Amino acid sequence: MATIRTRSRGSEMLLHLTAYLTILVALILTLFPVYWIAVNSFKYDIDIFAVPPEWLPRNPTLKHYHEAFVQRPFLRYALNSLLVAVGTTIISVGFGTMAGYALARFSYPWQWRKQISFWILSTRMMPPIVSIIPLYLFFNSFDMLNTKSALIIAYTAFNLPFATWMMKSYFQDLPVELEEAAIVDGDTQWGAFLHVALPLARPGLAATAIFCLIISWNEFLLSLIITLTEQSQTLPIGIAGRVTQYKTYWGEISAAGFMACVPIVIFAFIVQKHLVRGLSLGAVKG
Amino acid sequence: MLRPDKGMPAASPRPGGVLEHWTERHLRYLMLAPTMIVLLALTIFPSFYMFYAAVHRISPNPDLPWEFVGSGNFARLLTDAQFHVALRNTAVFTIVAVTFEFLLGLGLALLLDRFIRRLTFLKTVLMIPMMLPPIAVAITWKIIYEPQFGVLNEIMFRLGLPLQAWAGDVNLAMFSIIVADVWQWTPFIFLLMLAGLASLPIEPYEAAALDGASSWRQFWDLTLPFLKPVIAIAVLLRVMDALRLFDLVFILTGGGPADRTKVLSLYIYQVAYRFADPGYAAAISLFVLFVTIVLSTWFMKRMRLAE
Numbered sequence: 216m217a218t219i220r221t222r223s224r225g226s227e228m229l230l231h232l233t234a235y236l237t238i239l240v241a242l243i244l245t246l247f248p249v250y251w252i253a254v255n256s257f258k259y260d261i262d263i264f265a266v267p268p269e270w271l272p273r274n275p276t277l278k279h280y281h282e283a284f285v286q287r288p289f290l291r292y293a294l295n296s297l298l299v300a301v302g303t304t305i306i307s308v309g310f311g312t313m314a315g316y317a318l319a320r321f322s323y324p325w326q327w328r329k330q331i332s333f334w335i336l337s338t339r340m341m342p343p344i345v346s347i348i349p350l351y352l353f354f355n356s357f358d359m360l361n362t363k364s365a366l367i368i369a370y371t372a373f374n375l376p377f378a379t380w381m382m383k384s385y386f387q388d389l390p391v392e393l394e395e396a397a398i399v400d401g402d403t404q405w406g407a408f409l410h411v412a413l414p415l416a417r418p419g420l421a422a423t424a425i426f427c428l429i430i431s432w433n434e435f436l437l438s439l440i441i442t443l444t445e446q447s448q449t450l451p452i453g454i455a456g457r458v459t460q461y462k463t464y465w466g467e468i469s470a471a472g473f474m475a476c477v478p479i480v481i482f483a484f485i486v487q488k489h490l491v492r493g494l495s496l497g498a499v500k501g
Numbered sequence: 502m503l504r505p506d507k508g509m510p511a512a513s514p515r516p517g518g519v520l521e522h523w524t525e526r527h528l529r530y531l532m533l534a535p536t537m538i539v540l541l542a543l544t545i546f547p548s549f550y551m552f553y554a555a556v557h558r559i560s561p562n563p564d565l566p567w568e569f570v571g572s573g574n575f576a577r578l579l580t581d582a583q584f585h586v587a588l589r590n591t592a593v594f595t596i597v598a599v600t601f602e603f604l605l606g607l608g609l610a611l612l613l614d615r616f617i618r619r620l621t622f623l624k625t626v627l628m629i630p631m632m633l634p635p636i637a638v639a640i641t642w643k644i645i646y647e648p649q650f651g652v653l654n655e656i657m658f659r660l661g662l663p664l665q666a667w668a669g670d671v672n673l674a675m676f677s678i679i680v681a682d683v684w685q686w687t688p689f690i691f692l693l694m695l696a697g698l699a700s701l702p703i704e705p706y707e708a709a710a711l712d713g714a715s716s717w718r719q720f721w722d723l724t725l726p727f728l729k730p731v732i733a734i735a736v737l738l739r740v741m742d743a744l745r746l747f748d749l750v751f752i753l754t755g756g757g758p759a760d761r762t763k764v765l766s767l768y769i770y771q772v773a774y775r776f777a778d779p780g781y782a783a784a785i786s787l788f789v790l791f792v793t794i795v796l797s798t799w800f801m802k803r804m805r806l807a808e
Binding site: 236261265317318322344350373376451455494499 | 745789
């Protein structure tokens with residue numbers, strides 16, 4: 216900012232110092248909990264309970280990973296999470312891309328474009344707890360409780376509005392002239408979408424897909440209601456299931472929790488350029 | 502960019518089947534249709550179904566018929582003390598957590614904007630908390646808050662302060678939930694505020710500096726008004742998320758101790774499954790839905806988000 220240039224050198228140095236110290240403190244506060252769950256997952260139970268805590272495991276072990284992923288069905292939970300996330304993402308991004316394109320490019324009578332955009336956005340605002348009662352009764356009557364398809368259907372309700380808004384915002388950023396040129400050259404509107412707009416929107420498409428994967432991978436409440444056994448339960452449900460009234464399996468949940476975080480951290484770095492847009496539903500272009 | 506009046510130019514006539522012509526003519530509706538149908542089926546239908554459920558008493562036994570009770574379930578909302586507790590807890594959590602996240606996030610963005618703008622890697626590291634599965638965040642904080650061997654009590658001990666039960670303490674439980682939420686979501690506000698600051702125009706600040714306006718005046722008269730749309734979006738999304746808080750409470754406190762952290766989502770869950778009363782749960786859900794719609798519509802209309 217312009218004012219800063221008029222400040223004295225002394226206060227400028229103080230500002231630098233404060234800023235870098237703040238960054239350091241923020242980094243420590245951000246990373247410590249993640250570090251702590253990772254470290255605990257590599258400790259024997261007795262070392263997890265140690266007072267004062269062991270900041271570094273003196274006796275590292277993979278015991279809890281063996282417990283969680285070999286003896287208990289956490290591999291199965293992770294696979295379920297993955298399948299449901301991929302299924303949801305394919306449907307949401309597929310339908311959402313078409314709807315996003317339509318809302319970005321076409322005109323509709325009676326201000327439909329505005330109304331529909333607004334309506335789609337408001338479905339995203341709906342709290343999941345609100346829809347669990349009807350969804351539960353609905354899946355129950357179709358004998359679909361405890362299936363991965365039921366989870367995919369439920370997750371689509373929350374990912375589709377997101378994907379539509381994201382893709383709408385990416386398509387709006389593309390120049391319409393290229394598609395117009397393709398149509399003048401004899402291509403159809405559908406062809407212009409498929410051969411011109413879609414390839415150009417590829418980075419946005421990838422980012423949207425990764426966000427959908429993250430949202431589904433992290434989801435807890437709907438899965439808690441819909442799934443009952445390890446046939447369809449997802450990773451967060453598996454983790455929560457090891458926090459019981461009588462005993463919490465600290466090592467096991469740390470191992471599984473840390474493993475649930477790893478793909479997300481990788482994804483975060485892949486989509487870092489799209490974070491702002493993804494987290495604001497395309498409303499803020501970062 | 503958008504040409505709402507003209508739309509795209511019509512495709513030039515060319516040989517093709519009747520079907521192809523029809524598809525091309527109605528493409529704008531056909532491309533929108535799958536999304537509209539899915540969303541109608543998954544949001545509008547459940548809303549009506551929920552209303553239908555809310556005027557009935559539903560037995561846990563699926564073979565028994567639903568008993569019509571009219572507005573009975575809604576009348577219960579007025580006298581149900583547990584519901585009022587949950588409502589109050591949700592309001593307290595939403596207001597306190599979002600206020601802290603906003604002030605911290607905005608403050609950090611203003612302080613660090615100049616220094617962190619090019620440090621993309623560092624910025625992404627700071628964003629990690631909000632991407633993590635809420636359940637993983639919840640168990641992480643559960644380990645930190647653990648009264649016997651948790652890190653937080655170790656720090657209290659070293660500082661010579663009294664040890665606490667944190668999430669298990671009647672007076673600190675809500676505070677513990679809020680801290681975990683602030684840890685996870687302050688980066689969100691921070692990130693959006695940085696994006697807002699990066700898009701500020703330079704000229705007004707140069708003019709203000711020439712006029713000798715203080716940095717404080719510049720912040721109030723220029724930065725804040727420019728940031729207003731981004732602030733609105735950030736706060737709206739945070740409030741909507743705070744209203745649906747579930748995972749943290751489910752793992753850290755289960756709504757206790759003494760109902761101090763029982764929030765609406767958790768209460769609906771308990772009514773529907775533990776107390777096996779889906780009809781009444783549907784009535785509470787409708788109330789939450791109503792509040793959400795009123796809040797978000799007011800917010801979005803005001804901020805013209807749907808443009």
